[in-house]
Amino acid sequence: MKRKLLSAILCASMVAASLAGCGSTAAKEEATVENEATPAGDAADDTADDSASDGKLVVGFAQIGQESGWRDAETMSIQTYAEEHADTVELKFADAQQKQENQIKAIKSFIEQDVDVIGLAPVVETGWDQVFAEAQDAGIPIILLDRTADVDESLYATFIGSDFIEEGKLAAQNMAELIGGKGKIVELEGTVGASAATDRKTGFDEEIAANYPDIEIVASQTGDFTRAQGKEVMESFLKSNPDIVGVYAHNDDMALGAIEAIKEAGLKPGEDIKTVSVDGVKGIFEAMVAGEANCTVECNPLLGPLFFETAAKLKAGESVEKWVKSVDGVFTSDIAADVIDDRAY
Ligand code: GYE
Numbered sequence: 001m002k003r004k005l006l007s008a009i010l011c012a013s014m015v016a017a018s019l020a021g022c023g024s025t026a027a028k029e030e031a032t033v034e035n036e037a038t039p040a041g042d043a044a045d046d047t048a049d050d051s052a053s054d055g056k057l058v059v060g061f062a063q064i065g066q067e068s069g070w071r072d073a074e075t076m077s078i079q080t081y082a083e084e085h086a087d088t089v090e091l092k093f094a095d096a097q098q099k100q101e102n103q104i105k106a107i108k109s110f111i112e113q114d115v116d117v118i119g120l121a122p123v124v125e126t127g128w129d130q131v132f133a134e135a136q137d138a139g140i141p142i143i144l145l146d147r148t149a150d151v152d153e154s155l156y157a158t159f160i161g162s163d164f165i166e167e168g169k170l171a172a173q174n175m176a177e178l179i180g181g182k183g184k185i186v187e188l189e190g191t192v193g194a195s196a197a198t199d200r201k202t203g204f205d206e207e208i209a210a211n212y213p214d215i216e217i218v219a220s221q222t223g224d225f226t227r228a229q230g231k232e233v234m235e236s237f238l239k240s241n242p243d244i245v246g247v248y249a250h251n252d253d254m255a256l257g258a259i260e261a262i263k264e265a266g267l268k269p270g271e272d273i274k275t276v277s278v279d280g281v282k283g284i285f286e287a288m289v290a291g292e293a294n295c296t297v298e299c300n301p302l303l304g305p306l307f308f309e310t311a312a313k314l315k316a317g318e319s320v321e322k323w324v325k326s327v328d329g330v331f332t333s334d335i336a337a338d339v340i341d342d343r344a345y
Contacts, residue, residue, distance in 0.1 A: 058090045059311050060110030061119040061145075065098040067191075067225045068253040069281040070301045073345035074121075074146060077304035089308055098191070098224075100124055104131050111138045117157075117311040119143045124193035125150040132156060141314045145307055148195040153322060157314055160306055162326045164196050167297045168203020170330055171276045172212070174295045175204075175246050178274040182214035183245035186237045188223040188230050188258060190250035197222070200250045200278060218244065223254040230254025234261035249277040252284035252296055259292050270294055270333065280331060282343055288336035298328040301345055 059082075063075055075093075082091035092110060096102035100123050110118050111134055118140055122128060125148060132155040135142055141157040148159050175185065187204065190197030201220070208215050218241050223230040230249060237244070238261060247262075249255035255277035262269040269275060270292040277284060280298035287293035306324065313320050331339065 056088055056090045057117070057308070057312050057315055058092070058113075058115045059117050059119060059308065060092040060094070060106070060113070060115040061307075062094050062096060062103045062106040062110070062121070064096055064103070064121045064123045064147075066095065067098055068227075068251055068279070069283055069345075070251060070253070070279045070299065073281065074301035074303060076345075077302045078119075078307060079304075081304035081308050085308065096123065098123055100127060107131050107135060111135055111140060114138070115140060116315045117141050117143060119145050119307055119311070120149075121146045122149040122195070123147075123191065125195045125198065126193065129155065143307060143310055143314070145303055146196075146301070150195075158310060158320045158322055158324060160303055160310060160324045160326075162299045162328055164199030165203035167278050167299060167328070168200040168205075169207040170203075170297045171200070171248055171278060171295075172204045172207035174297070174330060174332070175248055175274065175276045176208070176212045176215060178276065178294050179215070179245045181212055184216050184218045184241060184243055185246035185248060186234075186241060186244050187217055187220035188233055188247065188249040188254040189220060190222065190225045190254075192222050192224075194225075197225070197250050204248055223249070223257065225251050225253060227253040227257040230257030231261045232257070234258035235265075238262070238265045238267075244273060246274040246276070249275070252277045252279040252281045255293060255296075256283050256287060259287055263292075268292075280328075280343070281345060282340075285331070285336050285340045285343055288331070288333040289340055291333065293333065295330065295332045297330050300326045300328055 061078060064071060066072060082089050092115060094106035096106060103120060103123060107118055108131065118135055120142060122144060128149045128151050132142055132151055136155060144156050144159040146161040189201055205217065208217060219237050221233050223233045230253060234257065247258050249258060255275050259269040262273050267273055275293045276295045278297045278299055280296045284293050284296045310320055
């Protein structure tokens with residue numbers, strides 16, 4: 001009873017943003033009621049849990065939020081897989097609304113519900129040691145999905161995602177080509193403290209510093225991976241740096257916001273100011289086809305199948321690689337029209 005009540009409270013308070021999450025928790029609650037008829041004790045509980053979830057793979061996923069088109073595509077990929085495999089998989093989904101404290105609450109709730117595997121897209125890199133240790137003590141492996149955490153490797157099972165430093169380097173090379181190796185540019189950073197932002201900045205800035213002495217990054221500021229903030233920050237960049245020739249954004253959504261700001265300033269995005277961003281969402285392909293964006297470095301969000309397959313392996317006690325690296329491509333405006341219809345997100 002205590003366990004059921006706690007789960008319900010946690011669900012109401014922290015998973016409030018995710019109807020799907022509460023829905024699936026409710027299903028588990030019913031199952032837990034049945035368990036209460038069984039004798040107390042770990043072994044009894046385990047048996048009861050298995051029969052309650054029909055031997056299904058029960059996975060809790062603590063999502064960051066809905067900050068970008070990329071994030072929505074990833075959520076869709078995870079939820080669609082769970083729906084299509086409902087006979088073998090049960091997903092508990094929490095939307096943390098971009099707050100680490102909500103993600104920590106979600107993980108604690110998943111531990112309380114004794115899920116088989118926990119998935120997490122860490123909104124920021126630091127601050128996870130304690131809750132990861134709690135999961136480890138409970139014998140629940142953690143899969144880091146799409147962003148890394150700055151913890152000892154022993155505290156998580158695997159990271160599934162892209163090489164952000166490499167993405168930053170590719171972005172720098174493409175920017176250099178677009179602006180003929182010279183000029184002032186600005187940088188729109190992702191969420192402060194997020195691995196995807198820190199590493200995309202490191203890769204880009206280091207590549208520029210090492211190989212392109214005539215390119216100057218005159219301003220670099222966070223736009224929190226959102227379109228609205230990308231636009232707002234770009235507006236102030238344009239006011240203080242009217243002579244820039246390029247903008248590098250750590251994701252496509254911020255680039256799309258920047259494109260709006262450039263247009264409102266009476267300039268032509270894609271011509272007067274070149275754009276390079278990361279993700280490869282449909283919106284940036286549309287902007288490239290329209291001649292308003294120049295290049296995107298792909299970062300695959302369709303990680304649902306790989307995530308669940310990896311979780312199944314972990315449940316079965318199989319070993320998995322510490323980093324399952326995504327294979328991504330680079331797309332420029334000259335090929336955008338040819339490939340836009342094949343884009344899956
Ligand atoms: O690039 C961005 C999102 O963590 C890789 O997060 C992900 C990033 C993605 O908000 O659009």
